[in-house]
Amino acid sequence: MKYITLNNDVKMPVLGFGVFRVDDGRECVNAVKTALAAGYRSIDTAAAYGNEKSVGKAIRESGIPRDEIFITTKVWNGVQRGGDVEAAFYESLSDIGTDYLDLYLIHWPVEGCFVDTWLVFEKLYKSGRIKSIGISNFNKHHIEDIKNVWSVVPAINQIELHPRLTQKPLVKYCQELNIAVESWSPLGGSRPGELRNSIIQDPLIASIGKKYKKTPAQIILRWNIDLGYVTIPKSATQERIRENIDIFDFELTADDIATIDSLNTNQRVGPDPDNFNF
Numbered sequence: 001m002k003y004i005t006l007n008n009d010v011k012m013p014v015l016g017f018g019v020f021r022v023d024d025g026r027e028c029v030n031a032v033k034t035a036l037a038a039g040y041r042s043i044d045t046a047a048a049y050g051n052e053k054s055v056g057k058a059i060r061e062s063g064i065p066r067d068e069i070f071i072t073t074k075v076w077n078g079v080q081r082g083g084d085v086e087a088a089f090y091e092s093l094s095d096i097g098t099d100y101l102d103l104y105l106i107h108w109p110v111e112g113c114f115v116d117t118w119l120v121f122e123k124l125y126k127s128g129r130i131k132s133i134g135i136s137n138f139n140k141h142h143i144e145d146i147k148n149v150w151s152v153v154p155a156i157n158q159i160e161l162h163p164r165l166t167q168k169p170l171v172k173y174c175q176e177l178n179i180a181v182e183s184w185s186p187l188g189g190s191r192p193g194e195l196r197n198s199i200i201q202d203p204l205i206a207s208i209g210k211k212y213k214k215t216p217a218q219i220i221l222r223w224n225i226d227l228g229y230v231t232i233p234k235s236a237t238q239e240r241i242r243e244n245i246d247i248f249d250f251e252l253t254a255d256d257i258a259t260i261d262s263l264n265t266n267q268r269v270g271p272d273p274d275n276f277n278f
Contacts, residue, residue: 001041002248004230006155007178010132012070012103014225015245016042018184018234024051031236032058036069038242044158044184044232046074046107047092056097066098074107074136077278081113085120093129103132105158109142109273118146125152134158136184137273140173147177156180160270161229162188163199163220163263171229182230185269187217204259212250215243222247223260 003011017035022028028051032043036058045055052073059069073096079088089104104124106117114135121133134156135143143157157174161167161183171181188199199205205216212219217233221244224231233244252260271278 001039002225004180004228006132006180007153008132008155010102010155012132012156012180012230013040013042014230015221015247016040016044016070016072016230016232017241018044018232019051019055020044020046020049020184020234022049022051022234022236024054027236028054029058029061031241033062034238034241035245036062036064038245040241040245041068042070042072042230042232044072045096046076046105047079047088047095048074048076048107052092052095053097056095060097070102071096071098072103072105073101074105075117077108077110080106080110080117085117086124089124089129099129101130103134103156104130105134105136105156106138108137108276108278109135109139114138114142115145115149118150122150122152132156134179134182137271139273140170142273143173143177143179153177154179156182156230158182158184158232160185160268161224162186162269163202163205163223163260164188164265164267165269166261166264168261168264180230181228182232183224184232186224186231186233187220188269199263202263204263208252208256208259211256212252214247214250217244218247219252219256220260222250222252223257226252226257 002014017040073092125133132155134154136158200216209219
C-alpha cells in the first residue's frame with residue numbers, strides 16, 4: 001500500500017475500500033474482511049450508509065490491529081440541520097466500536113449549517129478524538145465560506161471524480177490550499193447500466209489496459225493515484241475487491257493520463273452539491 005501525507009502530517013492510504021450501498025450485516029462484514037485480507041488498510045463509511053456497526057465488526061474479526069486501519073465516517077445532513085453534531089460523532093464511535101476516528105467528514109454542504117458544523121468538527125479534532133477532519137462534496141464557494149472561520153484547514157475534500165468528471169478547477173483550488181482530493185465513484189458509476197459502463201467499456205481505456213495487461217477498472221484507479229488523489233472504489237464481489245487493489249505494479253505515462261483526461265464531459269452520476277434536497 002502507498003500513502004499520502006495529509007496537511008497535518010497524518011498518513012492515509014491512497015487506496016481505500018468504500019462501503020456505500022453495501023448491505024448492512026453479513027454482506028458488509030464479508031466485503032470488509034475480504035478487503036482487509038487483500039491488503040486494503042482504509043475503510044470509508046458514513047452514518048447515512050447504515051453499516052458502521054458491520055464495518056466495526058469486520059475490523060475486529062479481521063484480527064488486524066486498530067492502529068493499522070484508517071477509518072473514515074461522515075456526519076449526515078439531518079444532524080447538521082437540527083441534531084447534535086457532537087452527539088452524532090460519539091454515536092458513530094460507538095457503532096464502529098472504536099475510541100477515535102482517523103478521518104471525519106461533513107457529508108454534504110447543507111446550506112446554512114455547514115459552517116457551524118465545521119466549528120464543531122474543529123472542537124472534536126482539538127479534543128484528540130479525531131486524527132483528521134475534512135469535507136465532502138464541497139465546491140469552491142463552500143470552501144470559501146468555511147475558510148472565513150476556520151482555524152484548521154480541512155485535510156481532505158472527498159468529491160465525485162472520474163474520467164467523465166475530472167473537476168480540474170476544483171482540484172486545483174484544493175491543492176492550492178493544501179487540501180487533499182479524494183474521489184468517490186472513481187469508476188464513474190452509481191447508476192447501474194449508465195455512466196459506469198460507458199467508462200469501463202470505453203475503447204481508449206481498453207487500449208491502455210491492453211498495454212499494461214490491466215483491466216479498465218485498474219487503469220482508471222491508477223489514473224486517480226498517478227494524479228495524486230486518494231480513491232475509494234466499492235464492490236461487494238470478492239474478485240473485484242482483489243482486482244481493484246492490484247494496481248501498484250505499474251504507472252501510467254503522461255500521455256496515458258492526458259488520454260484519460262480527454263474523456264471528461266463534466267457529467268455527474270451523483271447529486272449536484274449546489275442542488276440537492278436530502
